[in-house]
Every structure is written in structure tokens, then in C-alpha cells.
Amino acid sequence: MNKNVAELDKNLIEMCKKAKIPGMALIAAKNGEVIYENYVGYRNKAAQLPVTGDTIFGVASLTKSFTALAIMILEEEGKLSVQDNVIKWLPQLTFIQPKTTIHHLLTHTAGYPGMASFHLARLESLTRDPDGRYLFGKIPTTNGAVKGVPDMMEKMNEFDEDFIGAPGELFNYSNECYALLQEIVERASGESFEELMKRMIFEPIEMDRSIFKVADLRTFSDVTQLYAFTKDKKKDAFHSPTWWESGNIYGAGALKASAKDMMKYLEVFRNDGNVNGKQIVSKKGIDKMLTAYCTTPNENQYGYGMMIGNYNGVDVVGHGGGVKGVSSYMLLAKKEGITITVLTNIAEVAAENLALTVFRYLLDLEEPKLGQSAYQLSTEELTKYSGIYQSHEGQKIEVREKENGLVLHIQHNTVTVAPYQENLFQLPDGKKVAFLTDGQGNITGIFRGMRYLQKCT
Secondary structure (H helix, E strand, O other): OOOOHHHHHHHHHHHHHHHOOOEEEEEEEEOOEEEEEEEEEEEEOOOOEEOOOOOEEEOHHHHHHHHHHHHHHHHHOOOOOOOOEHHHHOOOOOOOOOOOEHHHHHOOOOOOOOOOOOHHHHHHHHHHOOOHHHHHOOOOOOOOOOOOHHHHHHHHHOOOOOOOOOOOOOOOOOHHHHHHHHHHHHHHHOOOHHHHHHHHHHHHHOOOOEEOOHHHHHHOOOEOOOEEEOOOOOOOEEEOOOOOOEOEOOOOOOOEEEHHHHHHHHHHHHOOOEEOOEEOOOHHHHHHHOOOOEEOOOOOEEOOOOEEEEEOOEEEEEEEEEEOOEEEEEEEEOOOOEEEEEEEOEOOOOHHHHHHHHHHHHHOOOOOOOOOOOOOOOHHHHHOOOEEEEOOOOOEEEEEEEOOEEEEEEOOEEEEEEEEEOOEEEOOOOOEEEEEEOOOOOEEEEEEOOEEEEEOO
16 A cells, blocks of 8 residues: 555545445455454434444345355255256246246346335335335335245236346346345255354354344444435435335345454455355355356446456456445455455445545556547437336436437436447446347337336336
8 A cells, every 4th residue: 555544534534525424334454454444424423423343234235145155055065056947946936937047046137127026025114114205205005915035926926017038138136036046045945044144154254243134233232323315405314213124035135234244254255265264165156156147238247146347457346235224335356355345324325436445545546537439429319218217116217318418317316428339328437328229229228227127208
């Protein structure tokens, strides 16, 4: 490290202040030894209780890699195979394409459109939350409670829209996929997901501040409060203490953990499955998780519960997470021995940018320059992209043309994108959105972030 640490500290504090993050924990290590940590703000603003490395945050979709890791362990025990047909394990599930395998669930390529089935498991906590309707929008309704994966499968079976592609054809991020994986884990192992996670992962790694149930938070001190943004132009943070739960569906995003525990977890991947002298899973299993099996229309790559990529010439893997009261990110540069965890207590902030700021500092990297494109489109050509794009999961994007570009209205945010290639547009931060077409060139949907939204009008 050849820069002033105080400069990095200052930059992170300013980033958190600008993003109005109430509290953040960030830890970075090299070859398993902590070389940088920064704790900004409060886990409880009213009481001015500071964030620490032991503060328990929600981690949201970082949970998915735990579910994928459990699949790898069970495969090595001979209890399942990633090439198993899902119907073999879940015969009650009728809304599934016949050749869908566990591999397709792990890679979000089962062909599922955005659905509300998983959200129905959150219905009880959304209804109980005084801020639920304000933050979530229209709260879904259902006949009958959705408490677990079997209930969720019943709701999936009632879904009457088409798949968006054949198995393996198109990536679409799906909480339902990872909920289904939880059920397969339980049926293959004969254990509850919680108990299996504790026995196979938490205890060997010594993750003693990691849990799934909100009720279990009461047994710990140093737990964050949750915060949310107002939906006006000021976007001020306010205290919103109710955690959103998903019944006993844990495998998609229910983990709560400290930053220190997440750093212990990343050692599993850095050390090819060996932690504390224990081989949690083989190197082959880790390699399978960290292999890029699919590329999204907007040029992201995915393995098993992990994003696979290259940042400024450095191979990296990681994952982000976000839900009410949570923006999280974990990063591993295996060859360089670098691991980073960022946890915050509010949604809709770029935890990834905080991690990458530290990553650049540790490796003395320049901030990447955005690729420029001379690709031009006339206003008439841009018009075909205009319209409303939605999914049953709740996302909605309104697209309108502007001079040599498009404007995306997403909830209360407005983003301008510029043409990059055919049907591909670049955001100001370099990320991309892609438009999908049918055989006649008609626009059928948009792919933003990790999700596909169908064009409605």
C-alpha cells in the first residue's frame, strides 16, 4: 500500500456522507490478514451506537453463495448432482420446464420470468411493517399463507405466463430459484437448512455471529437498526426498524452476519475450501462455483451464487445484496489474496463502489476509464425502445427517447443512457442495459442489472 491511509479514510467517509449511509462496516484482508478496516456512522443513530466489525447486519443476496456451497458439499457426499433434473427432487413443482437441472437453478437460467411467488413469503412482515406499503409499493395478496418453499411452489404452479427462454438460454436473477435450491438441500440431506448451514459451514468456519431468523437477533448485542430513504427528492434516511422476513425460506437472502464473519467465509474461496485446517469442500467444488457459466445480455457473468468478472485487469469474483435496511457486497481477488466485505444498514446504496475504492487503493489501481462508443442512433431509431417495462416481481422501468440517448425512469430515480452497440446502452457509471428482441427485431424486454423486464407498452 503506497498511499496515505488517511486519504482513503477520508474518501470513504465522504462517500458514505454523500450517499447518506447511516452505518457501514468495511474490512479488507490480504492472505487472510486484515490490512484495512473502516467503520463509519452508527448501528443506532438515535443512541449514537457505533458500527463495529462484530455488528450484525443483513447481508441479503450474499446468502445465495452459501446455498450454492451447500449444494457443492452435498454433491461431493454423493447425495445429489448439479445435473439432476429438478423434477426428481421437487415432483410437486409443475411450473418448470422438463429439462431443468439444479445447474440451471444455480445459474438463474431456468427460464423463469420475474414472479411474485417469493415476495408472498414476505407478506406477513410487509403487512406488519408500518413503512411496508410506503417502501415496497403495492403489497401482493394471496389466498393462503406462504410460509415455506412448498407453499411457494404452489403459487408458482398457479403462474400462467410463459417462460422467457429454454433452460440455459437466458439469465434472469431469481429468488425463486434459490428458494427451490433450499428445498432440494433439505430433501437431499434430511436436515433443515438452518441446521445444515450451522453444521457444514458456520461451525467449521467459526462464524458465531451469523443467523437466519430475526427472532434470534435478540440473543445478540451489537445488532444494527434498519434505515430507509424517503421517496422525495431529498432522499433522507429515516429509522424503519421492522425486518422483512420470508417465512422459513432462508436460502435466497435471509442471512444476518457480521463483517468479521463474512471475512471468515471468504477464506473458504481464497483457500480452495480449506479453513481452520478443515476441508469444507474440495478445490474442485470451489472451482465449479467460481466458473462463469453464463453471460447476461448486458455483459455480466455468473457462476454458482457468485458474479465472475475482471476489474482493471484483475480477475475478481463477488456478489452484492440489497433489501430493506441492507446494501452489501463481498469481493475476492484470488490470485492477489485480497478479500473485502462491505455491509451497510440501508438499501439502495452502492456498496460495491465502496469495496472497489478500497480494492483500487490496495492494488494501486487507477479508476477504470469508461469505454466510449461512436455508435449513434437517430431519434426515430430510439423511439422503438420507448415504453413501459415491468415484471411480476415488482420492478418497473419507463423508457423515453432523448437526443442520442434514452432516459430511464426507475421509481423516483432518472438515469440517462447512451447508445453503445446495437440494443446495448451504457449508464454514466459504465454499466450497461440491454434490450431484447424477437425474430422480427421488435423490442420484447429490457435487461437492467441482473433482471429481465418484459415490455408492456
